[in-house]
Structures are given as C-alpha cells and as structure tokens.
Amino acid sequence: MNWLRQVRIYTVFGSIVLFWSLPGFGGSLDSEKYSRVIWNYLETLCAFGPRNPGSEGYRETLDLIRKVGEKYADQVVEQPFLVRSSMSSSHEMVNLELQFHGTEGGAPILIGAHFDTRPFADEDPDPEKWSKPILGANDGGSGTAVLLGLAQYLSQHPVARPVHLVFFDGEDFGAKDSGMNLLGSTHYAQQLAQEDKAKWPYWVLVIDMIADKDLQIFKESYSQKGSANFLDKIYAVAKDQGNQALKEELKYTIYDDHYPFHRMGIPSTVLIDFDYPYWHTLQDTLDKCSIESMFSIFSVVAQTIRDL
Numbered sequence: 001m002n003w004l005r006q007v008r009i010y011t012v013f014g015s016i017v018l019f020w021s022l023p024g025f026g027g028s029l030d031s032e033k034y035s036r037v038i039w040n041y042l043e044t045l046c047a048f049g050p051r052n053p054g055s056e057g058y059r060e061t062l063d064l065i066r067k068v069g070e071k072y073a074d075q076v077v078e079q080p081f082l083v084r085s086s087m088s089s090s091h092e093m094v095n096l097e098l099q100f101h102g103t104e105g106g107a108p109i110l111i112g113a114h115f116d117t118r119p120f121a122d123e124d125p126d127p128e129k130w131s132k133p134i135l136g137a138n139d140g141g142s143g144t145a146v147l148l149g150l151a152q153y154l155s156q157h158p159v160a161r162p163v164h165l166v167f168f169d170g171e172d173f174g175a176k177d178s179g180m181n182l183l184g185s186t187h188y189a190q191q192l193a194q195e196d197k198a199k200w201p202y203w204v205l206v207i208d209m210i211a212d213k214d215l216q217i218f219k220e221s222y223s224q225k226g227s228a229n230f231l232d233k234i235y236a237v238a239k240d241q242g243n244q245a246l247k248e249e250l251k252y253t254i255y256d257d258h259y260p261f262h263r264m265g266i267p268s269t270v271l272i273d274f275d276y277p278y279w280h281t282l283q284d285t286l287d288k289c290s291i292e293s294m295f296s297i298f299s300v301v302a303q304t305i306r307d308l
Contacts, residue, residue, distance in 0.1 A: 050133035113143030114171030123280035142211035189260035211289035218251035227267035
C-alpha cells in the first residue's frame with residue numbers, strides 16, 4: 001500500500017504481570033485488571049468530550065491511541081486520507097493501526113472500531129439539539145476502549161496469528177443518506193484492494209456499541225452471510241463463558257465498518273447492540289455504559305482470537 005511509506009515503528013518493552021483465571025477462558029485473563037483498564041480508557045475518552053473530526057477531543061483521542069501504540073504494539077501504521085464534503089470543503093482524516101506480529105505468522109486478524117463520534121445529535125428527541133455533537137460514550141467510545149485494552153493484553157499475551165487493531169476515522173461523519181459514512185473503513189478497504197490477496201486479513205471483526213447496560217447483540221445478516229464460521233466460533237466462546245448477551249437470532253442488516261470488507265469477499269463480522277436507546281443523541285453518556293458489558297465482549301474476543 002502506498003500509505004505504508006508513512007509507517008512509524010516503535011519498540012515494545014514487555015512486563016511481567018500476574019493474572020487470575022476467568023472461568024471458561026482458555027488462557028489466563030485478569031478480569032479485575034482488564035475491566036479496570038477498559039473502563040479507565042472509556043472515562044478518559046469521555047473526558048475529552050465529543051470526538052468528531054476537527055474537534056479538540058478528536059485530536060486528544062488520536063494522541064491517546066498513538067501513545068498506547070507506542071507503548072504496546074510491535075508497529076504503528078498511520079493512514080491519512082482526505083475527504084471532500086463539497087467543492088470547497090475538505091477534511092483531513094486518519095486511520096490508526098496497531099500491529100501485533102503474533103507468534104506463528106500468517107494472514108492477520110483485523111479488529112476494528114471507529115474512534116470518531118457523530119458531529120450532530122440527529123436522533124435526539126429534542127430538535128433544538130440536532131446540531132450539537134454527541135459525546136458518544138457507547139457509540140465510538142466503547143469499541144475504542146475495548147481495542148485499547150486489547151493492545152495491552154496482546155502485548156503481554158501474544159496470540160498465534162498477527163492481530164491488527166484498526167481505529168477507523170469518519171464512520172459517523174455524514175448526515176443520513178449523504179454517503180459520507182464508513183469513510184475510514186472504505187478508504188482502508190480501497191487501499192487493501194490494491195494489494196495481493198495473500199496480504200488480506202484472515203478475518204475482520206468490528207466492535208461497535210457494546211457498553212449498553214442491557215447488552216443484547218443479535219446476529220447481523222452480512223456477518224452471517226460472509227463469515228458464518230467465525231460467527232459460530234464467537235458464539236461458541238460466548239456460550240462457554242456463560243455470556244448471555246450474544247443472541248442466536250438474526251435481527252439486523254447494518255452498514256458498519258465491516259461492510260467494505262464484506263464487499264471484497266473477506267470474512268467480516270460486526271458485534272453491535274443496535275437496540276441502544278440513546279443512539280445518536282446527547283444522552284449517549286458514560287452513565288449509560290456498563291463495565292460488565294464491555295468486559296464480556298473483551299473476554300469473548302480475546303478467547304476467540306487465541307483459538308484461531
């Protein structure tokens with residue numbers, strides 16, 4: 001990829017940590033530690049305020065992801081791109097990728113989440129608030145926090161396959177039906193399409209809105225159609241861990257950051273609770289989020305990628 005010329009490489013220093021055992025988890029996972037790690041990241045992100053492109057919170061989020069990558073990842077890749085919203089207006093955006101080489105090599109597992117938040121609360125029940133940017137504690141915050149926690153986990157517990165944690169920009173940028181959404185994942189997929197298929201991801205997993213206190217994640221139709229085997233693995237792990245949030249029923253067809261990869265024929269899955277009542281409103285705040293919900297998805301994902 002052309003943008004690989006802009007790679008930044010960092011050295012990772014290991015550390016020794018004692019872990020407790022989590023029932024149903026094949027490796028060792030310190031549930032108290034990683035629950036705290038993930039929640040601290042979410043608190044930090046929310047303290048930045050709205051994180052829509054161009055905002056101060058957006059810049060602080062990019063700095064946080066870079067610092068986490070510098071500390072934990074084997075390699076950090078920045079993929080800047082330009083988005084034109086009109087003939088006279090353009091926006092600089094960037095995907096950030098934290099790469100972990102794995103112990104055995106092979107095609108990487110790509111785990112993605114969007115770090116941007118919506119510039120306007122167009123689903124808020126009060127029309128006077130529609131022009132205000134949302135905080136996005138769950139929508140934008142929860143997936144980002146889980147990926148940041150996975151970065152720390154993978155640095156201390158490498159898995160066999162390479163894992164690329166990708167923080168997508170511009171997922172929530174545009175108005176309804178504007179076509180200005182999924183910008184970062186679409187750009188990433190377009191660049192990937194120029195590469196040899198041998199370098200394509202083994203599997204793409206997108207995590208979005210997983211902090212609802214009443215977490216219910218139904219199977220999504222593109223995920224079922226293009227990555228049924230991987231979806232089955234996730235649900236088997238969830239069942240083994242006693243996670244009841246993942247529902248067997250197929251309920252939604254969702255255009256999320258997994259979709260551009262699904263179109264390429266890459267097995268692509270999204271885990272999302274699309275029944276979140278505060279979606280795209282100013283009420284999507286930290287008090288609506290659950291540390292238990294977030295850790296339950298973190299645990300399922302960590303075990304699934306260990307098993308692949």
